[in-house]
Amino acid sequence: MSDATQYEPVIGLEIHIQLATNTKMFCGCRLEFGAEPNTLTCPVCLGHPGTLPVPNEQAVKFAIATGLALGCSIAPRSMFHRKNYFYPDLPKGYQISQFDIPICANGELSGVRIHRAHMEEDAAKNIHVGESGRIHGAGRTVVDYNRGGTPLVEIVTEPDIHSGAQAREWLQLLRATIKRLGVSDVNMEEGSLRCDANISIRPVGQKELGVKSELKNMNSFRFIERGIDAEIARQTALLNAGEKVEQETLHFDPSSGSLTSLRSKEEAHDYRYFPEPDLVPVAPSSELIDEIRASLPELPLQKAERYENDLGISAETSKFLAFNAEMGAYFEAVLAAAGDGADNKRIGDWVVGELVARIGADADPAESKVEPAAMARLVSLVGEKAVTNAGAKTVLDKLVESGGDPDAIVEAEGLAAMGDSDELAGIVDAALEANPKAVEDMKSGNMKAIGAVIGFVMKQTQGRADGGEVTKIVREKLGL
Ligand code: ADP
Numbered sequence: 001m002s003d004a005t006q007y008e009p010v011i012g013l014e015i016h017i018q019l020a021t022n023t024k025m026f027c028g029c030r031l032e033f034g035a036e037p038n039t040l041t042c043p044v045c046l047g048h049p050g051t052l053p054v055p056n057e058q059a060v061k062f063a064i065a066t067g068l069a070l071g072c073s074i075a076p077r078s079m080f081h082r083k084n085y086f087y088p089d090l091p092k093g094y095q096i097s098q099f100d101i102p103i104c105a106n107g108e109l110s111g112v113r114i115h116r117a118h119m120e121e122d123a124a125k126n127i128h129v130g131e132s133g134r135i136h137g138a139g140r141t142v143v144d145y146n147r148g149g150t151p152l153v154e155i156v157t158e159p160d161i162h163s164g165a166q167a168r169e170w171l172q173l174l175r176a177t178i179k180r181l182g183v184s185d186v187n188m189e190e191g192s193l194r195c196d197a198n199i200s201i202r203p204v205g206q207k208e209l210g211v212k213s214e215l216k217n218m219n220s221f222r223f224i225e226r227g228i229d230a231e232i233a234r235q236t237a238l239l240n241a242g243e244k245v246e247q248e249t250l251h252f253d254p255s256s257g258s259l260t261s262l263r264s265k266e267e268a269h270d271y272r273y274f275p276e277p278d279l280v281p282v283a284p285s286s287e288l289i290d291e292i293r294a295s296l297p298e299l300p301l302q303k304a305e306r307y308e309n310d311l312g313i314s315a316e317t318s319k320f321l322a323f324n325a326e327m328g329a330y331f332e333a334v335l336a337a338a339g340d341g342a343d344n345k346r347i348g349d350w351v352v353g354e355l356v357a358r359i360g361a362d363a364d365p366a367e368s369k370v371e372p373a374a375m376a377r378l379v380s381l382v383g384e385k386a387v388t389n390a391g392a393k394t395v396l397d398k399l400v401e402s403g404g405d406p407d408a409i410v411e412a413e414g415l416a417a418m419g420d421s422d423e424l425a426g427i428v429d430a431a432l433e434a435n436p437k438a439v440e441d442m443k444s445g446n447m448k449a450i451g452a453v454i455g456f457v458m459k460q461t462q463g464r465a466d467g468g469e470v471t472k473i474v475r476e477k478l479g480l
């Protein structure tokens with residue numbers, strides 16, 4: 001064993017997305033999250049004998065749109081299969097899914113190849129009441145069949161991801177893309193976007209993939225990143241200790257950071273897939289596919305490019321705004337409020353640099369107290385030098401705290417910038433007098449010494465003076 005072995009993590013993701021159709025995949029039952037349990041069911045989605053599934057046309061269109069947005073080719077004829085297993089949340093004893101011919105395949109999104117994206121129906125929801133719900137445990141398990149039959153698209157990536165952080169960032173882009181398409185709510189807390197991560201490690205330079213484990217059903221970006229990193233660390237420790245990684249399914253507990261085994265390879269299901277005899281192949285016409293392609297909106301990747309090229313926003317900021325669905329929508333709302341001729345780059349920098357610093361990168365700014373119009377106005381006040389950067393930051397603090405109107409806050413807090421006023425000139429005089437050493441240093445060529453003078457002025461004016469303006473006055477006064 002040598003501790004010099006360097007391992008490369010390899011990660012492939014499987015993402016389930018609930019489609020935001022009005023009704024279920026194969027019956028007319030309405031879809032509604034949080035409805036009274038077992039009120040949205042019918043003989044079809046309860047698996048009664050003799051009932052027949054009818055595919056939801058909207059769901060098929062949404063699946064095609066998803067595939068096109070992910071650069072996939074759309075199969076001219078794809079099949080539904082039955083995936084057989086027994087569980088209380090699956091009253092038919094099988095899930096209708098797709099097997100060897102999925103509707104979408106061979107795509108790519110931002111450097112991660114998409115192996116396939118297929119349609120299937122969701123299972124119902126087991127609810128564990130009391131303790132564990134095991135047969136011998138104190139608790140029991142009840143089933144809410146409302147979710148059963150919800151249309152899903154399952155997206156399977158190639159193993160092209162190499163860290164927890166990359167997985168998180170890529171998933172954020174995927175989520176923003178799906179959200180922009182409008183085919184799903186992609187709400188992780190409500191389970192309309194669910195992600196499993198397949199993880200292995202291999203010695204750097206080795207082509208063959210290592211044995212993988214699968215982390216099930218993580219329901220936040222942060223947990224996904226942490227779970228993947230924890231699993232990479234666990235596998236690395238195993239290999240470094242001369243042991244082997246077992247193929248198994250794991251659960252990550254975010255509160256303790258621990259990984260527990262749900263099942264091993266030996267317990268893996270054999271699903272006995274066979275073609276669904278009650279459904280004909282899905283055969284979308286090329287006209288329909290072209291029509292859906294033509295109606296795709298501007299997607300986050302294109303949006304990031306536009307921000308960078310047309311608005312002059314840095315690549316990193318552009319991606320942050322475009323790949324984060326909520327942040328992007330907010331930014332667009334601020335742009336709209338600012339109107340033509342606004343300094344869009346400055347708006348981007350204030351939203352990403354300052355607002356995010358105050359509300360957090362995962363927050364939805366639309367839910368903050370800072371109205372887009374207020375944000376737009378604040379940035380324009382900075383641009384007009386009506387407030388200094390420091391003053392504007394104080395205004396933003398207030399906006400985040402209790403909302404309101406930037407002009408009113410500037411007025412109430414006395415934050416208006418001083419500009420080129422006699423008052424400012426007077427304070428600069430006082431600053432020069434109080435800092436004779438700095439004056440001497442500047443006169444002998446060390447302009448860095450101006451820091452002390454600016455510091456004095458800022459303190460006196462509580463940040464209302466403009467640093468550039470102060471420098472100009474100092475240079476004039478000292479003849480520099
Ligand atoms: P399984 O048959 O176990 O479901 P698949 O070949 O269908 O495995 O792949 C499922 C997912 O696991 C895909 O996202 C794929 O990219 C990923 N994957 C497959 N093998 C590995 C591996 N050795 N390491 C990491 N990810 C992998």
Ligand code: ZN
Nearest residue numbers: 027029042045
């Ligand atoms: Zn139904």
Ligand code: MG
Nearest residue numbers: 014156198214
């Ligand atoms: Mg698989």
